[in-house]
Amino acid sequence: MQPNNFQGSYPINEKYSKRVAYFSMEYAIHQPLKIYSGGLGFLSGSHMRSAFELQQNMVGIGILWKYGYYDQGRNEDNSLQVQWIEKDYSFLEDINLKFTIKIHDSDVWVKVFYLNPEIFDTAPMFFMTTDIPENDYLSQTITHRLYDSNEATKIAQYILLGIGGATLLDKIGFNPDIYHLNEAHGLPMAFYLLNKYKSVDALREKFVFTTHTPEEAGNEKHDIHLCAEMSYFNGLPIDEVKRITGIQDDSFNLSLVALRLAKKANGVSRLHGEVARNMWGKYGNICPIISITNAQNWKYWGDKQLYSHKENQNILAFDDRKKYIKLRTFEIVGDQTGKIFDPHVLTIVWARRFAGYKRADFLLKNMERFEKLISNTQYPIQIIWAGKPYPKDEGSIQVFNKLVALSKKYPNVAVLTGYELTLSRRLKQAADIWLNNPRVPREASGTSGMTAAMNGAINFSTNDGWIPEFIKHNYNGFVIPQADYNHLSIEAQDDSDYNHLYEILENTILPMYYDRQDEWRNTIFHSMDDVRYAFDSNRMADEYYTELYN
Template sequence: MDLYPYTVAEEFSCQVAYFSMEFAIDQALKTYSGGLGFLAGSHMRSANDRRQKLIGVGMLWSYGYYDQSRHEDNTLKIDYKRKFYYFLEDTSIKVEVTINSKPVTVKAYLLPATTFDTAPVIFLTTDCFENDHLSRTICHKLYDANEETRIAQEIVLGIGGVKVLEAMGVDVDVYHMNEGHSLPLVFELMKRYSNLENLKKYVVFTTHTPEMAGNEEHNVYLLFRMGFFNGFSVEDMQKKLDYYDEHFSLTVGALKTSKRANAVSKIHKSVANEMWQDVKGRCEIISITNAQNMRYWADKQLMSWMQEHEDYQLVGRKKHLKYRLFEEVADQTGKLFDPDILTIVWARRFAEYKRPGLLIYDMERFRELVSNRDRPVQIIWAGKPYPLDNRAVHMFNDLIMMSKEFKNVAILTGYELRLSRLLKQGSDLWLNTPRWGREASGTSGMTAGINASIHFSIDDGWHAEFQKDGVNSFTIPHSDPSLPNDEIDRLDYLTMMQKLENTIIPTYYENEKEWLMIAKNAMNDILAYFDSSRMADEYYEKLYF
């Protein structure tokens, strides 16, 4: 099967198989939930741009993550609708994996490289007529809440993915685990490389988060019963990995079976090495900072006008992009926003540590902010909470109820690729408020910044490597991370509001030339280092080789 429509560059001729539970490649392909998928999608685009010999391996989710809509009172409604993708090619390849002592058929579809200008991607599904109903449901929902279903999904991705590549005749040099979900692949490879040191030569691993929810653990005997270890007994696995904890961490397993691993920013490298310092026999954890594919995300006219045209043309294009975003705001909320007004956006996955509600920490001060007629602001929130994270869902709904009080505050639903791009191109200020040390990288600010939306962020993740406060961004210096969370939130809020009220808003309204200079500096700096072509090259240079 001819997978690559381009001539592979000589320096990237090592055949890599990139395993990821989610890929955000196009609005029409609902195989992602958030940042991990956005990152994987950009990696696939840049692998194509750089003519790399890389193939993605993911899952074809019959119902996606979920469809985000509204109840009659405007609060969040979670819908599941079956998806159909006529642009995927049936490879006619079927392999068998064992789950819970029962054979399950895995079918493979191909997203050709030419469809969306990406690396080729294989999508796996068990939702086919060869399987019984229970086996078909394995691939129904991304990040299914049932623990056994999640484990089954990981078996399909890891073991099924290796078998499909073999059936396709793809001679893989490096298996890249993008997070620990595909760890079962190493237990399939162990049948070929019984010596762990030999196995490690072919496996690398990317860890994306210090959050424990993103570093899955399961009872080791449950994993054995489900078939996670691919026929190896618990005792065999423990002896091979020198890992005897009854609570089996996928991240620890990946660190013990890879030749090298990477964190996704310089700060995250320090955090990850500290988190996993006691893991005996783990591989080295280096840093490869995340990036995004600007060919996909950047407005082409903004990019071309950044250097070659007068400032008024840049301003005119930005207003046009704001109009396009505000059409969506009006359609969803019935609120008419003004393109001449400073528009602040907070948009990303809804999680407590990201603090989506930090801006309304002091509600009276917030009312003063949004009611100021001399220096008005417009504020938009968007994002998807995990459907069973009740705290995050309540935060989202609380913001919706709060927004009913204001004509210039909107909460948008349907946060997927299309809306994300509208928000990044149509905003003036992109707000990022995680507790310091818990944002491994973050990438939404990169794709906002390339569209002249200035990044206003805690000095964490990628922002700490990028920021020149007042030159290409605005920074919120973090408070002492050893303090209790309530005190951290209070201090970070005060620092954020002081910068917003005393520097950012006055600059926007009183010094357009300086505002545009900051925006243009950011666009140049992001393009220079935070385009995913640099990241894709670094994976070959620092991880695969």
């Protein structure tokens, strides 16, 4: 492959002519390419689609995961089963590019595959694999599982993304003006560039960083000696690493080092930007942290017929379309669970990655109150849960299985498996209420509600992540009032959020849906209008060029 020939018929808009390489561990681009786990991948996938739409001079760098994240199946009792199924992609091009990188001071062969922009309407993308005959079995396993639970394997994956990705760019002659790390996984890239440019200042001019984790404890740390042993620092001695990064002890904090070596960084919502500046402000020598709120690609996610009927004020057609797309999803519910859901009944969907702070089972905190809600004949409801716990997170898997067991008791409760791009789209189309109840301020952004709004669902959420920038209570959504989270115990926070959630659901949402349909529909219209441009990833991709790259 000759330098820059990979762009083919991909014209560059002069406004976005600066060359940018975007590094991410995962990309949710389209259902056939299963190399993602959750929100980080959904975000990076939409970014690549908007880079295509805006004709930006950008390439995406990622890893070709042989088994993806995992396939979510069921055991005989319908509880969650983690499945590792090999993936094969005929639409990826073998560009005859192989090279070696050092991992654990040994040569590991890397093979590169190319995703042409015309396949899924994305920026040009390159995916690396070590699962080739030139490597021993241990080296082949580096690219087997996204977010492998073994620490050494995980570090090897980060070396591949960072050093492998930077090497790849040199091999194809792209020569980026900006290297953009979407999260700190690819941080070894910085040490490759240090070796290339021989200067921290020269590195800093080319390096920007997006942080997604609003809690310091959640930012990844590894033993600096293990990192050195694994060749993470590209041959740089530990003493020199500590001098350059300012790390004093043996705990190597990936995000902190990225913030010290980057020219500029961003949080992924206004609130997260504030949280990140407060969280990292006590450390010295960090770069400026701005806010660029996450967004999702409207062209890919939005239901165009709903928008057309709304804009033409064809109320009957709008209502029919929403019922139709609900019914289409209910066929999946019936197929998986044997339950027949009614498109006329208010449908609440909770669907995202299972993690403790997201409180998947929050509605069940008081079972007596839940029983009253779920058996209400005046204002009936249906509830769907879906999402993938991390395959080694036993606590979240237990919550998932608890919900499966609960669902067997009720004809109007379902738990679905296979939460990937296609099911995500269908569930957003099925939802009347998209429920989001994380503990504040644990959600840096949270983008699933954006695509739900693009499909005629109304967001009902705690006031976290992107929500303070979007929801106007009772106008385009419903928001749980924020308690004094700084001084309340976690139990008191949960009690406050829970009581407000049920009060709004019982006293506002259900009566509006059933008794004041015009008001309900207007709320949907406001939501669809307000999400359309402000939270379309074209706005976000433009801001990255104007605010972070330039």
